[in-house]
Amino acid sequence: MFVKTLSVIFFVLMLTATVFAAEPSKSAPIATVVSQSSQVPTVATSAPAQTGAASAVAKPAASAPQVKVKPNRAITISMFLAIIGITLCVVVWAAKQTTTAADFYAAGGGITGLQNGWAIAGDYMSAASFLGMSGLISLYGIDGFMYAVGPMFSFIAILLVVAEPCRNAGKFTLGDILSFRASPKPVRAVAAISTVTVSLFYLIAQMVGAGKLMQVLLDIPYRVSVIGVGILMVGYVVFGGMKATTWVQIIKAGLLMSGTVLLALLVMQKAGFNPVGFFSDIVGNQLVQDHVRINVMKDALPKPGFDYGQRFMEPGLFLKNPLDQISLGIAWALGAAGLPHILMRFFTVPSAKEARKSIVIALFINSTFFFLINLIGFGAALYLSPQLISSVDKGGNMATLLLAQKLGGGAGSLGGDIFLAFICAVAFATILAVVSGLVLAASAAIAHDVYVNIIMDGKADQHTQVKVARITSLFVGVAAIIMGLAAEKENVVALVALAFAVAASGNFPCVMLSLFWKKFNTAGVVSGLLVGTITALGLVVISPVMTYPQKIADDAKKIVMTLEKKQAEGVVLAEKDLKLLDKSKADFAKNDGGTSMVGLKAPIFQLKNPGIVSVPIGLIAAIMGALLFRDKRAEDMFDEIEVRQITGLGIAKASDH
Amino acid sequence: MTAKSYDWGTIAQHTKYLELKRRKRVFLFGWWIAASVYYFLLPILSGYFPDLFKIKIIGVINFGYVFILSQFVVAFFVAIYYTKVANRDFDRLTAELVKEIQ
Numbered sequence: 049m050f051v052k053t054l055s056v057i058f059f060v061l062m063l064t065a066t067v068f069a070a071e072p073s074k075s076a077p078i079a080t081v082v083s084q085s086s087q088v089p090t091v092a093t094s095a096p097a098q099t100g101a102a103s104a105v106a107k108p109a110a111s112a113p114q115v116k117v118k119p120n121r122a123i124t125i126s127m128f129l130a131i132i133g134i135t136l137c138v139v140v141w142a143a144k145q146t147t148t149a150a151d152f153y154a155a156g157g158g159i160t161g162l163q164n165g166w167a168i169a170g171d172y173m174s175a176a177s178f179l180g181m182s183g184l185i186s187l188y189g190i191d192g193f194m195y196a197v198g199p200m201f202s203f204i205a206i207l208l209v210v211a212e213p214c215r216n217a218g219k220f221t222l223g224d225i226l227s228f229r230a231s232p233k234p235v236r237a238v239a240a241i242s243t244v245t246v247s248l249f250y251l252i253a254q255m256v257g258a259g260k261l262m263q264v265l266l267d268i269p270y271r272v273s274v275i276g277v278g279i280l281m282v283g284y285v286v287f288g289g290m291k292a293t294t295w296v297q298i299i300k301a302g303l304l305m306s307g308t309v310l311l312a313l314l315v316m317q318k319a320g321f322n323p324v325g326f327f328s329d330i331v332g333n334q335l336v337q338d339h340v341r342i343n344v345m346k347d348a349l350p351k352p353g354f355d356y357g358q359r360f361m362e363p364g365l366f367l368k369n370p371l372d373q374i375s376l377g378i379a380w381a382l383g384a385a386g387l388p389h390i391l392m393r394f395f396t397v398p399s400a401k402e403a404r405k406s407i408v409i410a411l412f413i414n415s416t417f418f419f420l421i422n423l424i425g426f427g428a429a430l431y432l433s434p435q436l437i438s439s440v441d442k443g444g445n446m447a448t449l450l451l452a453q454k455l456g457g458g459a460g461s462l463g464g465d466i467f468l469a470f471i472c473a474v475a476f477a478t479i480l481a482v483v484s485g486l487v488l489a490a491s492a493a494i495a496h497d498v499y500v501n502i503i504m505d506g507k508a509d510q511h512t513q514v515k516v517a518r519i520t521s522l523f524v525g526v527a528a529i530i531m532g533l534a535a536e537k538e539n540v541v542a543l544v545a546l547a548f549a550v551a552a553s554g555n556f557p558c559v560m561l562s563l564f565w566k567k568f569n570t571a572g573v574v575s576g577l578l579v580g581t582i583t584a585l586g587l588v589v590i591s592p593v594m595t596y597p598q599k600i601a602d603d604a605k606k607i608v609m610t611l612e613k614k615q616a617e618g619v620v621l622a623e624k625d626l627k628l629l630d631k632s633k634a635d636f637a638k639n640d641g642g643t644s645m646v647g648l649k650a651p652i653f654q655l656k657n658p659g660i661v662s663v664p665i666g667l668i669a670a671i672m673g674a675l676l677f678r679d680k681r682a683e684d685m686f687d688e689i690e691v692r693q694i695t696g697l698g699i700a701k702a703s704d705h
Numbered sequence: 706m707t708a709k710s711y712d713w714g715t716i717a718q719h720t721k722y723l724e725l726k727r728r729k730r731v732f733l734f735g736w737w738i739a740a741s742v743y744y745f746l747l748p749i750l751s752g753y754f755p756d757l758f759k760i761k762i763i764g765v766i767n768f769g770y771v772f773i774l775s776q777f778v779v780a781f782f783v784a785i786y787y788t789k790v791a792n793r794d795f796d797r798l799t800a801e802l803v804k805e806i807q
Contacts, residue, residue, distance in 0.1 A: 190758075190769055190770060190773070193770070193773055194747065194748075194751060194769075194773055197744070197747055197773055197776045197777075200776070200777065200780060201740075201744045201776065201780060203780070203784075204737065204740045204741075204744075204780055204783055204784075205737060205741075207783075207784060207787065208733045208734075208736055208737045208740075208783075208787065209733055209734070209737055323766075324763055324764040324765075324766060325764075327764065327765050327766050327770075328764050328765050330765075331765040357765075358759075358765060358767075361765060361766070361767055361769070361770060362755065362758060362759050362767065362769060363751040363752075363755055363758050363769055364751070364755055367748075367751070367752070369752075370748060370749070370751075370752020370753055371752075373748035373751070373752055374745065374748045374749065374752070376748075377744065377745055377747070377748050381741060381744060381745075401791075401792075401796060404787075404788065404791060405788075407784075408784045408785075408787075408788055411780060411781075411784050412781070412784070415777050415780055415781065418777075419774075419777055687713040687714050687716075687717040688713035690717065690726070691711070691713050691716045691717055691722065692713075694722070694725060694726055694729060694799075695716075695722070695725070695799050695802060695803060696799065697711055697716070697803060697806075698710075698711060
């Protein structure tokens, strides 16, 4: 009965999407905005890595894009439909088995370590890694590869100190772990706020990225893509819960790895499986050298004796502030271990041993992926040229797609079309899998922590719990769609930096202290989560990742002055420069005197990543809170949580709850 | 939550438990810190000692590239080594402890 009602709502939503699809004219101007906007890289959405990409593209637009990635619509859309078809079958299968809260949140604890490993990898590897990182490497060389180490390394903390203890001591959510020996209501409330904040920020960034990607690739209007992706993710989660989400993530990880391995193999085949020769070719490549000299180092004339090709293999072309890199490193090293949608995945396996196995597998898949991305990125630089890649998208986000097209046989050839369509489909599946995991995490926090444990005092039967969880997922999904639509023109890169920063500064210290420190208690959790979250949030909104209209205006003014000076000297400007002059004048007029979202003309905090400041503050707040308001009960219960987390005694079997 | 309830305080004083706890703590936090130090060498060295990264090792491949690759090797090593130790020692100790308690 209830499922039927939901089906009707779902159907109505789909109809709405079709109606939106029928009026593409409304979003026509967006295409121009995307190709010319210098604020947001097309797909730069799902990792703090992209924080830098935004500034990298925030250079004055030198030339309008001439080349476009044009996938064959028929082939690409059929592949998309195949993915939708397969995943919907999974949902139908999973929906039949989802009857209890444990089924909905943790797939009844019936996922194996191997499956969960693939699902975690699927949850974690995003479209931004797949498209954005290879792009960074193709434009900035080794700095891009250095970026990829962070997301790979973050699994070490998860493996050693988070996964098994959490599996042993928790049940479904972050709130379960934190409220173990603290007073449940305030702790669950704060944990739910933090989870929803982190997940929604991350989710909106993903939705905006998805919308822009589909728009660029297939000319599907932004709002149709966002609504379409939104409906699918709501469908997966509402009907199939954790089981469907898990399988969507496994399928996605399989597709993503196949695509990545295939591309990397083709690159290596072209290089004759000789890595040393491959890199020599890159260093010796004239286009790469020109790109490094002219576009990156801005040397109009070559410095005598300087090896611009070798420079591509040396750090500092993209990552300029070491302190910012260390700060970003902290976000990677600790943030991933505090992401609620990753934490939640440990509860889907029956034991700590399986949780360990799943993290090891995820780490292997993840590392292989990031290693291969390096070959793809350098391959794109060599076989396509950085000039071509940046002319299509200034952030380099189209590098992987262009490379697939080229290695498949070139634009217009059947092989090129099919391979490009396949890689597009992989990106699509990637987006779907990541957003579903996020919706599930946010809904679990609201339904399980807030509704069941705070409002109902834990007294709700299975039927009600599942019903509430489904309704919550529907609302979270709809909220994400609405916010995704509203955030179309926003600088979403900041949202991802924020999600990781909050997870590292608020969630991670509290999880660790709950598990390992006897004196930790309610006051500690509340102050740690609140102070950590607010500090991270506060630092990001006054940091350089926000959009500062005054800066855009100043940059535009510089261009106007340079070009007008040239004109005054009697130089006749090329058409390209004239266009740039007009655009810069308009940019100046529009942005002069403007302020950022919080009313600033320039950033106060100079780092893009707040971790180096906000993590210590969050940690100190958690410790101080606990010491100021000592709680005897929490200290007495430490033996219990410690014995549980170390031995797994009394482990919550998701199935017998 | 579970049918059986345990006397957590007593288990927490059990010699086998204390042994397990100590070994786990030393191993897990030790390796976590060691791996983190190695990881943070990457932004520190590349940011403050970029000349080190420029030293060529094989052909045009320089120390920087090899160092990045070594990060992957270290992560693999820690994962494999931990799995081995956990399967061999921690799981065995845990099983023995649980057997004695029940």
